[in-house]
Amino acid sequence: QKEVEQNSGPLSVPEGAIASLNCTYSDRGSQSFFWYRQYSGKSPELIMFIYSNGDKEDGRFTAQLNKASQYVSLLIRDSQPSDSATYLCAVNNAGNMLTFGGGTRLMVKP
Amino acid sequence: SQTIHQWPATLVQPVGSPLSLECTVEGTSNPNLYWYRQAAGRGLQLLFYSVGIGQISSEVPQNLSASRPQDRQFILSSKKLLLSDSGFYLCAWSPQGAQPQHFGDGTRLSIL
Numbered sequence: 001q002k003e004v005e006q007n008s009g010p011l012s013v014p015e016g017a018i019a020s021l022n023c024t025y026s027d028r029g030s031q032s033f034f035w036y037r038q039y040s041g042k043s044p045e046l047i048m049f050i051y052s053n054g055d056k057e058d059g060r061f062t063a064q065l066n067k068a069s070q071y072v073s074l075l076i077r078d079s080q081p082s083d084s085a086t087y088l089c090a091v092n093n094a095g096n097m098l099t100f101g102g103g104t105r106l107m108v109k110p
Numbered sequence: 111s112q113t114i115h116q117w118p119a120t121l122v123q124p125v126g127s128p129l130s131l132e133c134t135v136e137g138t139s140n141p142n143l144y145w146y147r148q149a150a151g152r153g154l155q156l157l158f159y160s161v162g163i164g165q166i167s168s169e170v171p172q173n174l175s176a177s178r179p180q181d182r183q184f185i186l187s188s189k190k191l192l193l194s195d196s197g198f199y200l201c202a203w204s205p206q207g208a209q210p211q212h213f214g215d216g217t218r219l220s221i222l
Contacts, residue, residue, distance in 0.1 A: 034210050043200055043213040044154070088154070092209055096142060102153040 006101035023089030112137035116214030133201030
């Protein structure tokens with residue numbers, strides 16, 4: 001069974017710090033990797049995607065992919081209280097399906 | 111631009127009652143459509159997906175069913191709800207043959 005693992009947290013960081021969220025996956029054939037942000041009571045919102053090994057930056061967010069080690073991470077620089085949410089890692093598998101991790105709850109404290 | 115609509119936002123139903131949740135997508139043609147359920151504090155569980163009108167694949171056995179009567183309409187149904195059907199139901203779409211998936215606002219379903 002294809003699995004995507006995340007530490008459930010909560011991960012607590014002070015305002016202005018870098019938050020580092022990690023995700024590991026089991027399917028070596030996965031090619032596409034996504035990070036979603038989900039505020040409490042709301043639906044997931046896509047914030048980043050990455051297809052190639054290395055780093056991809058978008059504003060304060062950086063996604064990092066290491067296919068050899070089968071992990072993907074999300075860095076949030078200059079964390080703000082508004083970044084407090086659950087972050088879901090998703091990995092593609094056959095037929096354009098996504099497998100989601102259980103999510104990491106991030107708390108940014110003022 | 112593409113938008114996805116899902117309704118109702120909240121629903122309270124008695125055990126044994128029927129269910130119909132609707133999802134529509136605008137601004138695209140022939141999308142892939144998905145139904146997920148998220149139990150409280152848990153991850154997303156894929157229930158159904160569809161690659162075209164009348165084409166439904168089920169990921170888990172349950173008392174729910176899905177239908178796609180039109181290209182951009184996806185319906186989740188049940189004839190008799192169980193207490194275990196409570197949860198946050200999310201509809202999502204993606205372009206054919208591509209990612210990522212984009213979610214509607216969800217329906218919070220409570221079974222009494």
